[in-house]
Amino acid sequence: MADIYDYDLVVIGSGPSGKRAAVQAAKFGRSVLIVDKGAQVGGVSVHTGTIPSKTLRETVLNLTGWRERGFYGLAYRVKHDISVADLHVRLEKTLEYEVNVLEHQFVRNQVTVQQGLARFVDPHQIEVLTGAGESHVVSADKVIIAVGTKPHRPSHIPFDDKVVIDSDGITRIERLPRSLTVVGGGVIGIEYATIFSALDVRVTIVEPRETILDFVDRELVADFMHQLRDRGVNFRLGTQLESIQFELGQPVAILEGGRRVRSDMLLYTAGRTGSTDQLNLEACGLQADGRGRLKVDPKTFQTATPNIYATGDVIGFPSLASTSMEQGRIAACHAFQQKVPNAPEFFPYGIYSVPEISTVGLSEEQARAEGIPYECGIARFKETARGNIMGLQGGMLKLIISLETRKLLGVHIVGEGATELIHIGQAVINLDGAFDYFIDATFNYPTLAEAYKIAALDAWNRITPRVLDEGNDNIQPQEERSDTTVAEIN
Numbered sequence: 059m060a061d062i063y064d065y066d067l068v069v070i071g072s073g074p075s076g077k078r079a080a081v082q083a084a085k086f087g088r089s090v091l092i093v094d095k096g097a098q099v100g101g102v103s104v105h106t107g108t109i110p111s112k113t114l115r116e117t118v119l120n121l122t123g124w125r126e127r128g129f130y131g132l133a134y135r136v137k138h139d140i141s142v143a144d145l146h147v148r149l150e151k152t153l154e155y156e157v158n159v160l161e162h163q164f165v166r167n168q169v170t171v172q173q174g175l176a177r178f179v180d181p182h183q184i185e186v187l188t189g190a191g192e193s194h195v196v197s198a199d200k201v202i203i204a205v206g207t208k209p210h211r212p213s214h215i216p217f218d219d220k221v222v223i224d225s226d227g228i229t230r231i232e233r234l235p236r237s238l239t240v241v242g243g244g245v246i247g248i249e250y251a252t253i254f255s256a257l258d259v260r261v262t263i264v265e266p267r268e269t270i271l272d273f274v275d276r277e278l279v280a281d282f283m284h285q286l287r288d289r290g291v292n293f294r295l296g297t298q299l300e301s302i303q304f305e306l307g308q309p310v311a312i313l314e315g316g317r318r319v320r321s322d323m324l325l326y327t328a329g330r331t332g333s334t335d336q337l338n339l340e341a342c343g344l345q346a347d348g349r350g351r352l353k354v355d356p357k358t359f360q361t362a363t364p365n366i367y368a369t370g371d372v373i374g375f376p377s378l379a380s381t382s383m384e385q386g387r388i389a390a391c392h393a394f395q396q397k398v399p400n401a402p403e404f405f406p407y408g409i410y411s412v413p414e415i416s417t418v419g420l421s422e423e424q425a426r427a428e429g430i431p432y433e434c435g436i437a438r439f440k441e442t443a444r445g446n447i448m449g450l451q452g453g454m455l456k457l458i459i460s461l462e463t464r465k466l467l468g469v470h471i472v473g474e475g476a477t478e479l480i481h482i483g484q485a486v487i488n489l490d491g492a493f494d495y496f497i498d499a500t501f502n503y504p505t506l507a508e509a510y511k512i513a514a515l516d517a518w519n520r521i522t523p524r525v526l527d528e529g530n531d532n533i534q535p536q537e538e539r540s541d542t543t544v545a546e547i548n
């Protein structure tokens with residue numbers, strides 16, 4: 059193809075899906091160009107999304123001594139007077155390293171990188187406008203659009219990037235607020251609200267729906283919200299924001315019904331829009347929806363224009379760095395006639411709030427809606443020796459189990475380490491395993507992972523019919539599996 063086109067593949071966007079697609083195609087021996095308008099490679103994920111928010115969270119947990127407060131009390135701090143500079147130091151170092159790793163990966167795999175804004179001339183030609191005001195056209199056999207999203211910024215919100223900000227602006231704040239209003243209780247809003255609350259900032263969350271995180275198991279959300287309320291986080295649920303006014307330089311959120319919420323800073327996180335507006339999509343026969351998103355074949359990520367693919371956040375749900383990477387790899391495989399891998403059915407969702415939430419498979423509400431007979435098993439982290447050693451006050455793990463097949467249907471965790479622990483349950487679900495695995499397996503001791511065993515035993519005790527032991531009035535489980543553990547859980 060190199061005779062006809064400059065490249066076998068041009069990838070627009072160097073976030074998780076663009077990077078993975080580019081490297082995968084290069085591994086097939088294809089010539090690849092990646093174009094990104096950002097000053098550095100890495101996309102939203104590295105510069106304003108996943109990595110900055112998770113770095114900020116880690117810094118806050120470390121400097122505040124959050125993880126130790128269960129033992130040393132609520133007043134415990136590793137560093138007093140935490141400043142925005144403290145947060146930025148670690149952020150800069152982490153981002154610099156991430157960019158370095160990516161640049162090295164592109165060099166190693168002979169992926170050419172060009173900084174510039176890409177726009178279609180036709181389905182095979184792309185104009186690249188560089189920061190210096192120059193432009194040139196490159197051609198490619200295949201194109202992958204991996205342009206991601208940007209924060210939704212409606213015109214009635216008076217963003218000033220100082221006190222009324224979006225999730226891009228939060229990585230550049232010049233001082234820490236004493237109070238923060240978060241408008242939009244989605245994943246981004248909840249993550250930042252809880253990170254700032256851990257910094258002793260007074261937080262109010264305004265959300266038009268009656269609940270937050272509605273894709274998460276309700277029992278988990280109830281536990282999570284209880285912990286946040288205990289810390290003084292205010293929820294204004296089922297409430298629309300009408301306008302924002304400024305009083306003495308502070309933003310005041312005017313809510314429906316006239317209620318006012320004044321704070322030092324307001325973070326607006328009411329969703330995101332696909333970054334397709336500058337692509338000149340008409341020239342390649344494509345059209346985005348009202349939120350800037352593109353439609354694709356869900357198995358191959360091919361668009362309606364056969365040589366063009368779209369991957370990552372620009373195609374909408376689930377909009378995760380983890381799933382975006384897999385989409386990029388699948389698109390590159392399909393584009394160059396390689397075996398297309400089948401993504402496992404269940405992927406985990408990790409919400410890096412304080413405390414963490416992670417979930418995989420069916421929630422209790424989904425199992426009920428699908429008419430599947432099920433039972434739940436629950437473990438509290440403080441029931442584990444490791445949780446006790448760590449001084450954990452909260453944290454729970456919930457299993458959803460099929461009563462007909464004993465298969466594990468879902469795992470839901472809130473608390474320390476949830477985003478790591480979830481992968482044990484994910485493996486069992488994707489390997490079609492039964493919950494008995496957790497009862498029979500030997501776990502390291504003491505670990506939080508032991509919560510799987512405790513929750514499985516909890517479910518087992520509920521499921522297993524009891525018979526009356528004659529001569530002894532005790533009720534016994536019909537087929538005792540493990541004396542000590544069953545006795546413990548009883």
Ligand SMILES: Cc1cc2nc3c(=O)[nH]c(=O)nc-3n(C[C@H](O)[C@H](O)[C@H](O)COP(=O)(O)OP(=O)(O)OC[C@H]3O[C@@H](n4cnc5c(N)ncnc54)[C@H](O)[C@@H]3O)c2cc1C
Nearest residue numbers: 071073075095101102103107176205206370371377378379
């Ligand atoms: C605050 C926040 C926290 C998040 N936390 C997590 C998390 O913890 N875990 C998780 O899995 N996901 C998380 N996400 C989601 C994750 O960041 C995205 O799913 C992921 O970045 C999407 O990758 P992508 O490949 O679509 O490209 P993106 O990372 O969105 O990057 C797109 C790139 O395309 C470039 N581009 C756009 N238009 C053009 C153009 N016309 N020409 C050239 N270049 C262009 C942009 O400059 C950008 O560099 C978070 C997102 C946000 C905003």
Ligand SMILES: NC(=O)c1ccc[n+]([C@@H]2O[C@H](COP(=O)([O-])OP(=O)(O)OC[C@H]3O[C@@H](n4cnc5c(N)ncnc54)[C@H](O)[C@@H]3O)[C@@H](O)[C@H]2O)c1
Nearest residue numbers: 241242243244245246247327328329330376377408409410
């Ligand atoms: N840990 C993670 O995996 C992670 C972290 C952050 C973001 N993300 C991804 O980024 C994507 C975008 O996140 P998000 O939080 O911006 O979007 P979202 O769609 O998850 O949440 C937006 C929230 O804003 C509310 N809302 C909508 N219109 C509103 C209005 N006019 N006023 C007030 N609130 C309004 C919605 O009801 C919703 O609760 C998510 O889909 C998620 O997949 C993932």
